[in-house]
Amino acid sequence: xxxxxxxxxxxxxxxxxxxxxxxxxxxxxxxxxxxxxxxxxxxxxxxxxxxxxxxxxxxxxxxxxxxxxxxxxxxxxxxxxxxxxxxxxxxxxxxxxxxxxxxxxxxxxxxxxxxxxxxxxxxxxxxxxxxxxxxxxxxxxxxxxxxxxxxxxxxxxxxxxxxxxxxxxxxxxxxxxxxxxxxxxx
Amino acid sequence: xxxxxxxxxxxxxxxxxxxxxxxxxxxxxxxxxxxxxxxxxxxxxxxxxxxxxxxxxxxxxxxxxxxxxxxxxxxxxxxxxxxxxxxxxxxxxxxxxxxxxxxxxxxxxxxxxxxxxxxxxxxxxxxxxxxxxxxxxxxxxxxxxxxxxxxxxxxxxxxxxxxxxxxxxxxxxxxxxxxxxxxxxx
DNA sequence: TATTATATATATACTAGTATATACTAGACA
DNA sequence: TGTCTAGTATATACTAGTATATATATAATA
Numbered sequence: 016x017x018x019x020x021x022x023x024x025x026x027x028x029x030x031x032x033x034x035x036x037x038x039x040x041x042x043x044x045x046x047x048x049x050x051x052x053x054x055x056x057x058x059x060x061x062x063x064x065x066x067x068x069x070x071x072x073x074x075x076x077x078x079x080x081x082x083x084x085x086x087x088x089x090x091x092x093x094x095x096x097x098x099x100x101x102x103x104x105x106x107x108x109x110x111x112x113x114x115x116x117x118x119x120x121x122x123x124x125x126x127x128x129x130x131x132x133x134x135x136x137x138x139x140x141x142x143x144x145x146x147x148x149x150x151x152x153x154x155x156x157x158x159x160x161x162x163x164x165x166x167x168x169x170x171x172x173x174x175x176x177x178x179x180x181x182x183x184x185x186x187x188x189x190x191x192x193x194x195x196x197x198x199x200x201x
Numbered sequence: 202x203x204x205x206x207x208x209x210x211x212x213x214x215x216x217x218x219x220x221x222x223x224x225x226x227x228x229x230x231x232x233x234x235x236x237x238x239x240x241x242x243x244x245x246x247x248x249x250x251x252x253x254x255x256x257x258x259x260x261x262x263x264x265x266x267x268x269x270x271x272x273x274x275x276x277x278x279x280x281x282x283x284x285x286x287x288x289x290x291x292x293x294x295x296x297x298x299x300x301x302x303x304x305x306x307x308x309x310x311x312x313x314x315x316x317x318x319x320x321x322x323x324x325x326x327x328x329x330x331x332x333x334x335x336x337x338x339x340x341x342x343x344x345x346x347x348x349x350x351x352x353x354x355x356x357x358x359x360x361x362x363x364x365x366x367x368x369x370x371x372x373x374x375x376x377x378x379x380x381x382x383x384x385x386x387x
Numbered sequence: 388t389a390t391t392a393t394a395t396a397t398a399t400a401c402t403a404g405t406a407t408a409t410a411c412t413a414g415a416c417a
Numbered sequence: 418t419g420t421c422t423a424g425t426a427t428a429t430a431c432t433a434g435t436a437t438a439t440a441t442a443t444a445a446t447a
Contacts, residue, residue, distance in 0.1 A: 017296040017299045017300075018299075018403075018404085019402085019403090020296075020299055020300075020303075021299045021302075021303075024299070024302075024303040032425095032426075032427095033426065033427065034424095034425055034426050034427080035426095037426095043302045044298070044302075048292065048293070048294055048298070049292065049404095049405095050404085051404065051405060051406080052426085052427075052428090053404075053405065053406075053407085053427095053428080053429080053430090053431095054403070054404055054405080055427095056427065056428065056429095057402090057403080057404085057428095057429095058402090058403080058404095061401095061402075080425090080426060080427080081426095081427085093303075096300075097300060097303065097304060098311070100318055101296055101297065101300075101318075101319065101322070102322075104322060104323060104326045104360070104363075105294075105295050105363075106234065106235065106434095107234070107355060107356050107359050108234055108291075108434095109291050109355075110203040110206075110287055111287065112230070112234070112352055112355070113203045113204075113206055113207045113210070114203075114206075114282075114283060114287075115348060115351070116207075116210075116229045116230075116348050116352075117206075117207075117210040117279075117283065118283060125284070132286055132287075133287065136287070136288075136290060137290060140290045161373065161374075161377055162301060162302050164373075165301070165369075165370050165373060166298055166302075168366060168369060168370075169293060169295075169298065169366050170293050172362040172363075172365060172366045172369075173293050173359065173362050173363075174290070175362065176358040176359050176361065176362035177290075177291075177358075177359075179358060180354060180355050180358045183351075183354060183358075184351050184354075187347065187350075187351060188347075191342075191344075191347050204433075204434085205432085205433085218395095218396070218397095219396065219397065220394090220395055220396050220397080221395095221396095223396095235434095235435095236434085237434065237435060237436080238396085238397075238398090239397095239398080239399080239400090239401095239434075239435065239436075239437085240433070240434055240435080241397095242396095242397065242398065242399095243398095243399095243432090243433080243434085244432090244433080244434095247431095247432075266395090266396060266397080267396090267397085292404095
């Protein structure tokens with residue numbers, strides 16, 4: 016989504032290699048927005064192609080590594096992006112929607128079981144996030160921690176919304192199957 | 202995410218061309234999960250490559266179109282997928298996280314303004330979803346409508362969680378800036 | 388009938404994200 | 418000293434999703 020600008024922002028602070036960029040990103044995102052190494056390198060390649068960053072080789076051949084630096088054009092791009100208003104809401108896409116949509120020829124019990132499993136998974140996720148939040152609360156307050164804490168809250172708010180939705184679905188599906196037992200027999 | 206299996210599910214009902222697949226998908230997703238035509242065709246290409254679907258040409262040359270059919274292998278793949286448990290929670294990624302994370306050297310007012318704008322956008326989204334839900338409620342109940350209604354609810358639950366999070370962020374940022382006016386002057 | 392708008396239908400080039408392979412380095416410890 | 422494990426670092430092939438261009442068919446309307 017904006018890994019590109021995240022990397023630009025990190026490079027604006029200091030030149031880094033791909034591995035360091037991955038770790039820096041993870042640190043900010045609190046470990047729950049997984050950027051994958053492959054994505055780091057392909058994104059950097061695009062930054063370089065677009066003249067927003069340059070790479071400098073370092074070390075002997077054989078064991079060489081590349082350090083990336085932001086260019087003036089990259090700094091401008093980043094600053095412009097920071098103040099540019101966002102126009103899209105985050106799309107909501109989940110495998111479970113497609114599964115539920117196609118499951119109806121199958122029995123209701125399968126749907127309810129799917130929802131229950133999913134609910135369990137999200138409950139576990141919430142527990143994990145809560146634990147992370149607790150660990151964070153034991154550190155001294157500063158801006159980086161405030162941000163990570165807010166990101167954890169975002170994940171918690173959403174996990175909670177998901178769980179409520181799963182319960183809501185279970186109730187609606189039960190309701191619906193009580194009222195339509197005759198018309199749906201194919 | 203699972204456009205692939207969505208298309209397989211649609212083809213399992215009846216052979217269709219790319220354009221029809223796009224419309225069928227939109228109908229199920231209630232218009233808020235946008236699949237783009239490009240994605241339909243690239244996904245179908247992969248289905249064909251993997252032997253899950255085949256294409257049959259139809260019409261005269263010049264004005265020919267392709268109709269896609271699911272193969273027995275495709276049917277098996279779809280059925281297996283339907284009952285396969287899901288192991289991942291939906292990742293939560295949003296540009297606004299990255300913006301907020303990098304904004305802190307800038308003034309608080311910019312952050313608050315960003316959050317307020319975002320909140321307005323999501324409120325508008327909720328209004329739109331509510332209207333869709335209302336229109337849907339005037340149609341006769343059946344399973345397809347139940348499903349679309351549930352998908353709209355999912356979008357509403359999430360938009361609500363987002364808005365609450367924006368407000369939560371605004372409050373925390375205000376709080377924080379009151380308590381740290383001396384240490385943060387770079 | 389000609390013009391315009393809209394729906395139908397496909398394609399291509401791109402960005403974003405996932406999965407996995409590879410190779411080297413540094414420390415653990417038998 | 419050898420080897421085993423974890424960490425460091427990069428690369429590649431793939432799936433997923435976005436943006437946009439193109440062309441034809443059909444309906445609307447001047």
